[in-house]
Amino acid sequence: MSNVECVYTQPRKRGPRRTQSPRPLLPGGSPIVPGVSEHPTSPVQSQHGSLADQPDPTAAAERSLRQDLPDLHLLQPHDYTSFPDQSTEQSALPSALHASSAVTGHTPVPAPATAFDTYKRFQDRLTLELISLYQAIQGVGITEPIEVIMNRHVDAFVAHLFPLAPLVHESSVRASIVLFRGLVSGLEHADSDLMTQDRFSTDTRDFSMEIVRSMALLTALCAEVGWMLPPALCPYGTALAPVFLRTSRRCLDLCRDDDLLDPDASSIITRYFHGNCMHAGGQTRLSWILLGEAIRIAQAMRLYDEAAYVGLNEIEARLRRHVFWQLYTSDKSSAFLNNNHFTMHQFIFGESMTVNEPASAGSNLLLSSSFSESTLITGFNLCQRFYYHASEVMFHMGCASKQVMHNDSHPLKDISPMQRANLINSYVRLTTVLDDAPGCLQSFARVDNTTETSPGGNFSLLNLHVQVANLLVTNFYLRMLVTQRCAEDGLQPLLGLPEDPLLMDLRRSEIARDIVRVVQDAPFEALRINGEPLNEKIRLVGATLLEIASRATNRQLKERVKADLTILLDILSRLDSKACEALIQSATTQCS
Incomplete structure (x- = not known):
C-alpha cells in the first residue's frame, strides 16, 4: 500500500471521532515529530539565547528551569533514588536520532525521560535554589564567604536560641554547611554564564532526599536566627532572613510528598x-x-x-x-x-500520652562545653511542665463550669468532691513547678552567682538569663490566665480567690506587678531573644491592665494599673513587637 492518508473534503457529521494515524517510530520507540530542533534547549538555558545576554541571569534561568522541569510533587521515591546505567542510553540515542533524521528529513524528539534524567532534573532544581540563595546573599552587598555566614548563624542559635528550642544536633548542622559548600563550589569565581555550566553538580549516586532535608533544615535554622535575634547578635539577620526562609521552603517543596510519607x-x-x-x-x-x-x-x-x-x-x-x-x-x-483549639491532647490522640520528657543526661546535642547542657534541658522541661499543668487546670475548670451552668441557685453544689480535688491539685502543681528547679533557674540574681558556668563567661550567663526570663514570665502569665478564667466561670471559691470584682481586679494587678518586676530585672537582650511568644504574654497582661484601668473606680488601684501599664508599653515598644502594635496604640490613647 502507498501509506497515503485519506483526505475527506466534506465534514463528518456522525460517528466516533477519528483518531490520527500513528506516526513512524524510531528504533528506540520514540515518535518522529517534525519541526523539533536536534539539540534541545538546556534545562538551565533560556530559549532566547545565552543567559549572559539577559539582564538578570538568575531570574532568567529560574524561569526557564521551572518551565522545563516536571512537577516534582508527582514523582515517586524511586524516581530520584535509583539510577540505571545511563552510559548506554546516552551513547545510543544520538546515533539513532541522526540516522532517523537522514531518512525522514525530520528531527525527532528524544525518548521519554529515564529515571536518571528525572533525578538529574530534581538535582538541578535543588542546585538552582542554592545558587539563587548564593546570589541573593551577594546581591545585598555581603562579601564574606557563605559558609562563614552560615556558621555565624549556627553559633548564634547555639548561644542564644538553643535554651528555648533544643532542636539541633550541632555536629550534623555544621556538616550540612560543608555539604552546601560542595554543592555550590566555585561560585566566588563564577562568570556570567555560570548557570549554563555543569560545574555545580555532584555525584548523582551519592545524592538523596536526605541532602534536600539537610539543606531545608540548615536554611530554616538560619532564617530562625535572622527573624528571632536582634541586629546586635545577628548583623545580617534582617537582610538575609527572608532569603533563607524562601530557600528553605522551596527546598522542602522538592521532596514534600516523600518527606510526609517517610x-x-x-x-x-x-x-x-x-x-x-x-x-x-x-x-x-x-x-x-x-x-x-x-x-x-x-x-x-x-x-x-x-x-x-x-x-x-x-x-x-x-x-x-x-x-x-x-x-x-x-x-x-x-x-x-x-x-485556637488544642490539637495535641491525649483525648485527641485517642489513647494515653506515654512519652517521657527529655532526659537531662545522655548524648549531648552541642559541641561546646562552656556551659552545662543538662541545666538547659532541665529548664526546657520546666517550661513544658508549666503548660502541661496549665492545660490540666483549664480542663478541670471546664468540667466544673459545666456543672455550674446547670444550677443557678447553688452554682457550686453540683461539683463533686472528685472534681474539686482534681482542680485544686492541678492548680497546686502549676504554682509549684519552680520549687524543685535549680537555683540558677529561679531568679536573675541567682544566675549571676551560679556555678554552672565555666570558661564560657557571658555566653553561658546569657543562655541562663534567656531561660529564666521565659520561665518567670510564663509562670505569672499562666497564673493570670487561670485567675481570669476562674472569674469568668464563677469558680473563685474553689481556688481561694475573692468574689468581689474590686478585689479580683486587685489580685490580677498584683500578678501583673510581678511580671513588671521580672521584665525590669531581666537583661533586655534576654527579652529580645525570647521573641514574639514572650511579647504576646506581656501583651495579654497589658490588655488585662488596660481593661482594669477602663472600669476601675478606686483611685489607688487605677493609678497603680496605669503606672504598670506604662512600663509594659515602654518595654513592648522597645522590643518592636509586630503582634502587639494594636495594643500599644489603644493603650496609649487610654493612658493619655
Missing part, C-alpha cells in the same frame, strides 16, 4: 522553624497553620507514644522527643494566647 525529626523541626519565622513577622494565623502541619506529622509518627522511640538512633530519638514537647508547648501557648 518523615524524620528534621521534617518536623524544619516546619516548626518556618512557623516561628512567620510568627516573628506578625503573621500569627499563617504561623498556626504551619505549626498544625508539623503537629500532624508528629501525630502520624506517634511521638506521643514512648514505644515509637524504641530502636531509633540515640540522636534521632532525642531530637524527636524534644520537638514533640516543643510542639506540645507551642500548641498550648497558641490556644491560650490566640484562642
